[in-house]
Amino acid sequence: MKVLLANSPFGGGGITTFATQLIACLSADTELTVVLGDDKKAPITDPRVKVLYHDTKLLTIDNALFFIDLINNVIKPDVVITSAAIIIPIIAPYLNDGIRVLTISHSGRFFFTKYCAVNYQYLDCIIAASSAYNKKYIENYFHIKDESKIKVIYNFVANNEKFENLRFAKKDQRPIILVYAGATSVHKSPELVAKIVTKLLSTDLDFRFYWTGNTGIPLVSTRFKHSKLISVKQLFPEDKRLIFPGRIPAKEDYDLLLGSANIFLAPSKNEGCSMATLEAHRSGSILIVGDYENSNREIVESYGSGFVVNHNDVDGFVSIIKEIISNHSSYYHFYEDSHRAFKDALSYTIWKEKIFQVINCESRHKPRKKDVSKLRIFLDIIKMKWLERSSSIERFVCFSLPCFLSFQKQYSSYLNKEKSLK
Numbered sequence: 001m002k003v004l005l006a007n008s009p010f011g012g013g014g015i016t017t018f019a020t021q022l023i024a025c026l027s028a029d030t031e032l033t034v035v036l037g038d039d040k041k042a043p044i045t046d047p048r049v050k051v052l053y054h055d056t057k058l059l060t061i062d063n064a065l066f067f068i069d070l071i072n073n074v075i076k077p078d079v080v081i082t083s084a085a086i087i088i089p090i091i092a093p094y095l096n097d098g099i100r101v102l103t104i105s106h107s108g109r110f111f112f113t114k115y116c117a118v119n120y121q122y123l124d125c126i127i128a129a130s131s132a133y134n135k136k137y138i139e140n141y142f143h144i145k146d147e148s149k150i151k152v153i154y155n156f157v158a159n160n161e162k163f164e165n166l167r168f169a170k171k172d173q174r175p176i177i178l179v180y181a182g183a184t185s186v187h188k189s190p191e192l193v194a195k196i197v198t199k200l201l202s203t204d205l206d207f208r209f210y211w212t213g214n215t216g217i218p219l220v221s222t223r224f225k226h227s228k229l230i231s232v233k234q235l236f237p238e239d240k241r242l243i244f245p246g247r248i249p250a251k252e253d254y255d256l257l258l259g260s261a262n263i264f265l266a267p268s269k270n271e272g273c274s275m276a277t278l279e280a281h282r283s284g285s286i287l288i289v290g291d292y293e294n295s296n297r298e299i300v301e302s303y304g305s306g307f308v309v310n311h312n313d314v315d316g317f318v319s320i321i322k323e324i325i326s327n328h329s330s331y332y333h334f335y336e337d338s339h340r341a342f343k344d345a346l347s348y349t350i351w352k353e354k355i356f357q358v359i360n361c362e363s364r365h366k367p368r369k370k371d372v373s374k375l376r377i378f379l380d381i382i383k384m385k386w387l388e389r390s391s392s393i394e395r396f397v398c399f400s401l402p403c404f405l406s407f408q409k410q411y412s413s414y415l416n417k418e419k420s421l422k
Contacts, residue, residue, distance in 0.1 A: 003030040003359070004077040006056050008084035009037035015084050015106055016042050017275050018129065018155060022083070023049060025352050033075055036085070056085030059381045061374055063087055068094050068372060079359055086115050086388075090380045092122040092365075094372045100124040100363055105150075108134055108270045108294045111391035117142045118384055121366040125358050126150045130272040133293035151358055154295060155273035156351035157282050157342075164342075166259040167284025167335045175206040175241075176325045179261035179285075181276040182268065183213025183247075184232060186399040189267045189290060190218075191406035192311065194235050196265070198410070199318045201239050205325050210243050210257060219404045229411040236414075259283035263324060266296050267311060269399065278346045281305060284339035286331060288320060303341030306334060 182188025
């Protein structure tokens with residue numbers, strides 16, 4: 001079987017991780033070609049994979065015509081899989097009728113959810129790689145009546161005995177380790193995490209809280225450059241229990257830190273199927289997530305791998321964490337329950353089976369057009385650009401600005417408290 005994976009450039013992050021794992025999966029069983037802008041941050045070195053460098057994000061009529069010819073007359077694949085390569089849904093109506101086209105929706109909402117359903121009538125399947133909520137969101141937004149058009153397939157992380165065995169040491173591990181891997185991404189609820197940390201630091205409990213990744217306050221570098229608050233570190237007193245390791249460049253070092261977590265905190269507002277959350281399950285961490293509709297909540301509810309807390313209930317998060325630290329033995333069973341969720345739903349074997357079920361499915365697209373319409377391509381490009389722009393506006397209004405304002409309020413509160421102590 002000839003498969004073409006059309007991907008966005010490898011810029012790091014979850015979409016790149018997903019692509020590299022998908023390539024490793026497909027290269028063993030298919031004749032695989034990958035087309036993308038560049039792979040400098042994660043070079044494709046598998047000799048079985050043919051790599052072509054073309055811009056899959058350039059939205060022009062000429063680029064659309066180029067890709068139509070490339071796919072129909074040069075590569076001639078049986079299946080095209082599209083991962084954040086936004087030119088492909090635009091040209092889907094003009095691909096050869098015998099080509100099955102699958103697109104991947106990576107996010108809970110916003111652009112990387114919506115792009116994949118443009119021209120959905122000419123697609124064979126949309127893979128909701130984030131959640132059942134993601135599936136409903138796409139169906140409602142595009143008024144898709146055929147529920148079988150979208151398949152929910154959670155992401156996966158590779159089986160790794162070294163990291164899976166970390167769960168056995170957690171019963172005796174002291175101090176208790178908490179990890180939050182969301183940096184200050186507005187989708188990951190960093191302002192909520194900051195409130196939780198503030199309350200934990202006011203106790204005399206012995207723990208180590210690792211806040212990984214970038215600590216810069218959202219919007220400060222772009223819109224509010226005169227803000228005195230530039231880093232979340234400024235919100236807290238010096239305390240050995242709170243550690244900011246920054247970005248951990250070596251993946252194994254990052255996996256070891258994450259895998260050592262007794263508690264993994266993931267109260268995300270808008271989450272794809274987070275690779276960090278899956279890695280936490282792999283090592284048997286206790287998951288504490290918010291009640292927002294996303295894969296974190298769905299997995300924890302389905303497999304009993306932790307706790308789902310109302311996102312407005314800061315004291316609720318703190319109470320559970322304090323209880324786990326104070327009465328640790330009562331929560332030992334969660335380490336195996338969390339690992340079981342990985343084995344039953346989030347491992348490579350399960351994911352590969354589901355992916356190939358979709359790849360091998362019968363064609364489910366509307367008959368494709370023999371004649372290319374430049375006007376139709378132009379209108380679809382406008383639609384795609386509008387989806388991107390409107391998502392940016394929605395993200396700013398619903399996520400970035402409220403997050404920034406919340407941090408400013410917390411900073412004022414912290415400074416007032418420090419003044420009163422003096």
